[in-house]
Amino acid sequence: MDSSSTWYSLPVHRDRVISRFPKWYRPEACQQFKDDFHSQVKRACQEQQTRAVGLKMSKVVVVGDLYVGKTCLINRFCKDVFDRDYKATIGVDFEIEKFEIAGIPYNLQIWDTAGQEKFKCIASAYYRGAEVIIIAFDLADIQTLEHTKQWLEDALKENEQGLSSIFLVGSKKDLVSQAECERIESDAIKIASEMQAEYWSMSSKTGENVREFFFRVAALAFEASILKELEKNDVPTAKIGGGDTIRMDRTTAEHSGNGTNSTINCC
Ligand SMILES: Nc1nc2c(ncn2[C@@H]2O[C@H](COP(=O)(O)OP(=O)(O)OP(=O)(O)O)[C@@H](O)[C@H]2O)c(=O)[nH]1
Numbered sequence: 001m002d003s004s005s006t007w008y009s010l011p012v013h014r015d016r017v018i019s020r021f022p023k024w025y026r027p028e029a030c031q032q033f034k035d036d037f038h039s040q041v042k043r044a045c046q047e048q049q050t051r052a053v054g055l056k057m058s059k060v061v062v063v064g065d066l067y068v069g070k071t072c073l074i075n076r077f078c079k080d081v082f083d084r085d086y087k088a089t090i091g092v093d094f095e096i097e098k099f100e101i102a103g104i105p106y107n108l109q110i111w112d113t114a115g116q117e118k119f120k121c122i123a124s125a126y127y128r129g130a131e132v133i134i135i136a137f138d139l140a141d142i143q144t145l146e147h148t149k150q151w152l153e154d155a156l157k158e159n160e161q162g163l164s165s166i167f168l169v170g171s172k173k174d175l176v177s178q179a180e181c182e183r184i185e186s187d188a189i190k191i192a193s194e195m196q197a198e199y200w201s202m203s204s205k206t207g208e209n210v211r212e213f214f215f216r217v218a219a220l221a222f223e224a225s226i227l228k229e230l231e232k233n234d235v236p237t238a239k240i241g242g243g244d245t246i247r248m249d250r251t252t253a254e255h256s257g258n259g260t261n262s263t264i265n266c267c
Protein backbone atom coordinates (compact mmCIF):
# COMPACT_ATOMS: atom_id res chain seq x y z
CA MET A 1 0.00 0.00 0.00
CA ASP A 2 1.48 3.38 -0.89
CA SER A 3 1.47 6.36 1.47
CA SER A 4 -1.36 8.10 -0.40
CA SER A 5 -3.76 5.27 0.41
CA THR A 6 -2.47 4.84 3.96
CA TRP A 7 -3.86 8.09 5.35
CA TYR A 8 -7.08 7.65 3.46
CA SER A 9 -7.83 4.18 4.81
CA LEU A 10 -7.36 5.25 8.44
CA PRO A 11 -10.66 5.53 10.35
CA VAL A 12 -11.85 8.94 11.57
CA HIS A 13 -10.90 9.37 15.22
CA ARG A 14 -13.82 9.76 17.66
CA ASP A 15 -12.42 13.15 18.59
CA ARG A 16 -12.78 14.42 15.02
CA VAL A 17 -16.51 13.90 14.66
CA ILE A 18 -18.41 17.16 14.28
CA SER A 19 -22.17 16.82 14.53
CA ARG A 20 -23.15 20.30 15.76
CA PHE A 21 -22.12 23.50 14.02
CA PRO A 22 -19.11 24.89 15.95
CA LYS A 23 -19.48 28.37 17.42
CA TRP A 24 -17.45 31.51 16.82
CA TYR A 25 -14.99 32.89 19.38
CA ARG A 26 -16.46 36.40 19.70
CA PRO A 27 -19.69 37.38 17.94
CA GLU A 28 -18.26 40.76 16.88
CA ALA A 29 -15.28 38.95 15.36
CA CYS A 30 -17.03 36.43 13.17
CA GLN A 31 -18.02 36.55 9.54
CA GLN A 32 -20.71 33.86 9.66
CA PHE A 33 -23.10 34.59 12.50
CA LYS A 34 -25.24 31.46 12.49
CA ASP A 35 -25.59 28.38 14.63
CA ASP A 36 -26.35 25.65 12.14
CA PHE A 37 -25.25 24.38 8.74
CA HIS A 38 -26.80 25.93 5.67
CA SER A 39 -30.20 24.32 4.93
CA GLN A 40 -28.98 23.06 1.52
CA VAL A 41 -25.91 21.51 3.17
CA LYS A 42 -27.97 19.80 5.89
CA ARG A 43 -30.28 18.32 3.29
CA ALA A 44 -27.38 17.14 1.13
CA CYS A 45 -25.74 15.45 4.16
CA GLN A 46 -28.96 13.77 5.28
CA GLU A 47 -29.58 12.47 1.77
CA GLN A 48 -25.88 11.54 1.35
CA GLN A 49 -25.84 13.76 -1.75
CA THR A 50 -22.61 15.58 -1.02
CA ARG A 51 -21.01 14.34 -4.25
CA ALA A 52 -17.19 14.47 -4.25
CA VAL A 53 -16.84 16.27 -0.90
CA GLY A 54 -16.19 13.08 1.08
CA LEU A 55 -13.28 12.28 -1.24
CA LYS A 56 -11.92 15.75 -1.21
CA MET A 57 -9.10 17.38 0.70
CA SER A 58 -9.41 21.08 1.46
CA LYS A 59 -6.23 23.08 1.67
CA VAL A 60 -5.54 25.25 4.70
CA VAL A 61 -2.47 27.50 4.72
CA VAL A 62 -1.04 28.97 7.94
CA VAL A 63 1.10 32.11 7.51
CA GLY A 64 2.60 34.78 9.78
CA ASP A 65 5.88 36.11 11.16
CA LEU A 66 8.58 33.80 12.39
CA TYR A 67 8.27 32.66 16.01
CA VAL A 68 4.55 33.52 16.31
CA GLY A 69 3.73 29.87 17.00
CA LYS A 70 2.33 28.49 13.72
CA THR A 71 4.00 25.09 14.05
CA CYS A 72 3.02 24.78 17.72
CA LEU A 73 -0.59 25.54 16.83
CA ILE A 74 -0.74 22.79 14.23
CA ASN A 75 1.11 20.35 16.48
CA ARG A 76 -1.21 21.05 19.39
CA PHE A 77 -4.25 20.30 17.26
CA CYS A 78 -2.93 17.41 15.18
CA LYS A 79 -0.70 15.66 17.75
CA ASP A 80 -1.77 17.22 21.06
CA VAL A 81 1.83 18.13 21.91
CA PHE A 82 3.62 21.36 22.79
CA ASP A 83 7.36 21.96 22.36
CA ARG A 84 8.96 24.82 24.33
CA ASP A 85 12.05 24.79 22.11
CA TYR A 86 11.96 26.80 18.91
CA LYS A 87 12.74 24.90 15.71
CA ALA A 88 12.22 27.17 12.72
CA THR A 89 10.19 25.68 9.90
CA ILE A 90 12.42 25.34 6.85
CA GLY A 91 10.22 25.88 3.81
CA VAL A 92 6.87 24.13 4.45
CA ASP A 93 5.34 21.12 6.24
CA PHE A 94 1.87 19.70 6.10
CA GLU A 95 -0.47 17.54 8.15
CA ILE A 96 -3.65 15.82 7.06
CA GLU A 97 -6.57 15.71 9.48
CA LYS A 98 -9.54 13.46 8.87
CA PHE A 99 -12.96 14.57 10.11
CA GLU A 100 -16.48 13.32 9.97
CA ILE A 101 -18.83 16.26 9.65
CA ALA A 102 -22.61 15.80 9.71
CA GLY A 103 -21.99 12.14 8.87
CA ILE A 104 -19.76 12.86 5.86
CA PRO A 105 -16.00 12.13 5.76
CA TYR A 106 -13.93 15.24 5.17
CA ASN A 107 -10.19 15.98 5.13
CA LEU A 108 -8.15 19.06 5.80
CA GLN A 109 -4.61 19.39 4.53
CA ILE A 110 -3.00 21.90 6.87
CA TRP A 111 0.13 23.60 5.49
CA ASP A 112 2.61 25.04 7.95
CA THR A 113 4.78 27.67 6.29
CA ALA A 114 8.06 29.28 7.34
CA GLY A 115 7.90 32.84 8.68
CA GLN A 116 11.59 33.52 8.09
CA GLU A 117 12.22 35.91 5.22
CA LYS A 118 14.84 33.66 3.60
CA PHE A 119 12.28 30.81 3.21
CA LYS A 120 9.43 32.98 1.98
CA CYS A 121 10.29 32.27 -1.67
CA ILE A 122 9.54 28.58 -1.30
CA ALA A 123 6.68 28.89 1.20
CA SER A 124 4.73 31.27 -1.04
CA ALA A 125 4.78 28.68 -3.83
CA TYR A 126 2.42 26.61 -1.64
CA TYR A 127 -0.18 29.33 -1.01
CA ARG A 128 -2.03 28.54 -4.23
CA GLY A 129 -5.43 26.82 -4.02
CA ALA A 130 -5.93 27.65 -0.34
CA GLU A 131 -9.55 27.28 0.67
CA VAL A 132 -8.64 28.62 4.09
CA ILE A 133 -5.94 31.17 4.96
CA ILE A 134 -4.96 31.43 8.63
CA ILE A 135 -2.82 34.45 9.54
CA ALA A 136 -1.18 34.09 12.94
CA PHE A 137 0.35 36.76 15.18
CA ASP A 138 1.78 36.68 18.70
CA LEU A 139 -0.42 38.37 21.33
CA ALA A 140 2.76 39.09 23.30
CA ASP A 141 4.48 40.82 20.35
CA ILE A 142 2.28 43.56 18.90
CA GLN A 143 4.56 44.14 15.88
CA THR A 144 3.56 40.77 14.54
CA LEU A 145 -0.07 41.98 14.38
CA GLU A 146 1.07 44.93 12.26
CA HIS A 147 2.55 42.53 9.71
CA THR A 148 -0.60 40.45 9.26
CA LYS A 149 -2.01 42.60 6.43
CA GLN A 150 1.15 42.01 4.42
CA TRP A 151 0.91 38.26 5.01
CA LEU A 152 -2.67 38.27 3.78
CA GLU A 153 -1.73 40.32 0.73
CA ASP A 154 1.01 37.82 -0.14
CA ALA A 155 -1.33 34.86 0.31
CA LEU A 156 -4.04 36.47 -1.80
CA LYS A 157 -1.59 37.09 -4.65
CA GLU A 158 -1.70 33.33 -5.20
CA ASN A 159 -5.46 32.98 -4.71
CA GLU A 160 -8.54 34.57 -6.17
CA GLN A 161 -9.95 37.17 -3.81
CA GLY A 162 -13.22 36.08 -2.20
CA LEU A 163 -12.66 32.37 -2.68
CA SER A 164 -10.69 31.62 0.50
CA SER A 165 -12.05 31.86 4.06
CA ILE A 166 -9.75 33.99 6.18
CA PHE A 167 -8.97 33.67 9.89
CA LEU A 168 -6.82 35.97 12.02
CA VAL A 169 -5.35 34.21 15.05
CA GLY A 170 -3.68 35.71 18.14
CA SER A 171 -1.37 33.07 19.60
CA LYS A 172 0.34 32.60 23.00
CA LYS A 173 -2.69 33.78 25.00
CA ASP A 174 -1.07 32.29 28.10
CA LEU A 175 1.67 34.97 27.95
CA VAL A 176 -0.65 37.97 28.35
CA SER A 177 -3.02 39.03 31.12
CA GLN A 178 -6.77 39.03 30.52
CA ALA A 179 -6.77 42.85 30.39
CA GLU A 180 -3.89 42.94 27.89
CA CYS A 181 -5.52 40.26 25.80
CA GLU A 182 -8.77 42.24 25.60
CA ARG A 183 -6.90 45.40 24.60
CA ILE A 184 -5.02 43.66 21.81
CA GLU A 185 -8.15 41.81 20.73
CA SER A 186 -10.02 45.04 20.13
CA ASP A 187 -7.26 46.18 17.71
CA ALA A 188 -7.05 42.73 16.13
CA ILE A 189 -10.81 42.56 15.60
CA LYS A 190 -10.71 45.86 13.68
CA ILE A 191 -7.97 44.49 11.44
CA ALA A 192 -9.84 41.21 11.06
CA SER A 193 -12.98 42.97 9.92
CA GLU A 194 -10.98 44.95 7.32
CA MET A 195 -9.61 41.62 6.12
CA GLN A 196 -13.08 40.05 6.20
CA ALA A 197 -11.57 37.52 8.56
CA GLU A 198 -12.88 35.78 11.65
CA TYR A 199 -10.80 36.45 14.76
CA TRP A 200 -9.64 33.96 17.47
CA SER A 201 -7.23 34.12 20.45
CA MET A 202 -5.63 30.89 21.65
CA SER A 203 -2.71 29.19 23.34
CA SER A 204 -0.87 26.15 22.07
CA LYS A 205 0.79 25.79 25.44
CA THR A 206 -2.42 25.35 27.42
CA GLY A 207 -4.49 24.23 24.42
CA GLU A 208 -7.09 26.96 25.09
CA ASN A 209 -9.38 27.40 22.05
CA VAL A 210 -7.16 25.38 19.68
CA ARG A 211 -9.55 22.49 19.11
CA GLU A 212 -12.59 24.78 18.99
CA PHE A 213 -10.84 26.92 16.40
CA PHE A 214 -9.90 24.06 14.05
CA PHE A 215 -13.38 22.57 14.36
CA ARG A 216 -14.82 25.90 13.28
CA VAL A 217 -12.35 26.06 10.36
CA ALA A 218 -13.23 22.50 9.32
CA ALA A 219 -17.00 23.07 9.52
CA LEU A 220 -16.91 26.32 7.53
CA ALA A 221 -14.58 24.85 4.90
CA PHE A 222 -16.78 21.74 4.65
CA GLU A 223 -19.89 23.85 4.18
CA ALA A 224 -18.23 25.98 1.50
CA SER A 225 -17.05 22.81 -0.30
CA ILE A 226 -20.52 21.30 -0.36
CA LEU A 227 -22.13 24.51 -1.58
CA LYS A 228 -19.52 24.63 -4.34
CA GLU A 229 -20.22 21.01 -5.29
CA LEU A 230 -23.99 21.53 -5.32
CA GLU A 231 -23.61 24.62 -7.41
CA LYS A 232 -21.46 22.83 -10.01
CA ASN A 233 -24.31 20.66 -11.25
CA ASP A 234 -27.21 22.98 -10.50
CA VAL A 235 -28.83 25.60 -12.64
CA PRO A 236 -26.79 28.72 -11.83
CA THR A 237 -29.20 30.46 -9.51
CA ALA A 238 -27.92 32.92 -6.95
CA LYS A 239 -30.66 32.48 -4.34
CA ILE A 240 -31.64 29.30 -2.57
CA GLY A 241 -34.02 28.29 0.22
CA GLY A 242 -34.15 30.66 3.20
CA GLY A 243 -32.72 33.55 1.20
CA ASP A 244 -29.10 32.35 1.51
CA THR A 245 -26.80 33.16 -1.38
CA ILE A 246 -24.48 30.59 -2.93
CA ARG A 247 -21.20 32.04 -4.13
CA MET A 248 -20.83 31.54 -7.86
CA ASP A 249 -17.26 30.47 -8.39
CA ARG A 250 -15.82 27.69 -10.49
CA THR A 251 -12.38 27.13 -9.05
CA THR A 252 -11.31 23.62 -8.15
CA ALA A 253 -9.18 23.06 -5.10
CA GLU A 254 -5.74 21.60 -5.36
CA HIS A 255 -5.49 17.95 -4.35
CA SER A 256 -2.22 16.51 -3.11
CA GLY A 257 -2.66 13.46 -0.94
CA ASN A 258 0.84 12.12 -0.83
CA GLY A 259 1.05 11.24 2.84
CA THR A 260 -0.03 12.43 6.26
CA ASN A 261 2.96 14.64 6.72
CA SER A 262 5.73 16.00 4.58
CA THR A 263 8.50 18.56 4.75
CA ILE A 264 9.64 20.52 1.73
CA ASN A 265 12.83 22.44 2.24
CA CYS A 266 14.35 25.28 0.30
CA CYS A 267 17.33 27.50 -0.45
N1 LIG B 1 4.11 30.38 26.00
C1 LIG B 1 3.83 29.99 24.76
N2 LIG B 1 4.81 29.77 23.87
C2 LIG B 1 4.48 29.37 22.62
C3 LIG B 1 3.14 29.18 22.23
N3 LIG B 1 3.13 28.79 20.94
C4 LIG B 1 4.42 28.76 20.56
N4 LIG B 1 5.24 29.09 21.56
C5 LIG B 1 6.71 29.15 21.52
O1 LIG B 1 7.11 30.09 20.54
C6 LIG B 1 8.25 29.63 19.84
C7 LIG B 1 7.99 29.63 18.33
O2 LIG B 1 6.97 28.69 18.03
P1 LIG B 1 6.84 28.02 16.58
O3 LIG B 1 5.54 27.34 16.53
O4 LIG B 1 8.04 27.24 16.25
O5 LIG B 1 6.82 29.34 15.66
P2 LIG B 1 6.60 29.43 14.07
O6 LIG B 1 5.61 30.52 13.84
O7 LIG B 1 6.26 28.11 13.53
O8 LIG B 1 8.03 29.91 13.58
P3 LIG B 1 8.66 29.71 12.07
O9 LIG B 1 8.58 28.26 11.74
O10 LIG B 1 10.07 30.20 12.16
O11 LIG B 1 7.87 30.57 11.15
C8 LIG B 1 8.61 28.23 20.41
O12 LIG B 1 9.64 28.37 21.36
C9 LIG B 1 7.31 27.81 21.09
O13 LIG B 1 7.53 26.96 22.20
C10 LIG B 1 2.10 29.41 23.19
O14 LIG B 1 0.91 29.26 22.94
N5 LIG B 1 2.51 29.81 24.43
Ligand SMILES: [Mg+2]
Nearest residue numbers: 070071088089
Ligand atom coordinates in the same frame (compact mmCIF):
# COMPACT_ATOMS: atom_id res chain seq x y z
MG1 LIG C 1 7.20 26.89 12.21
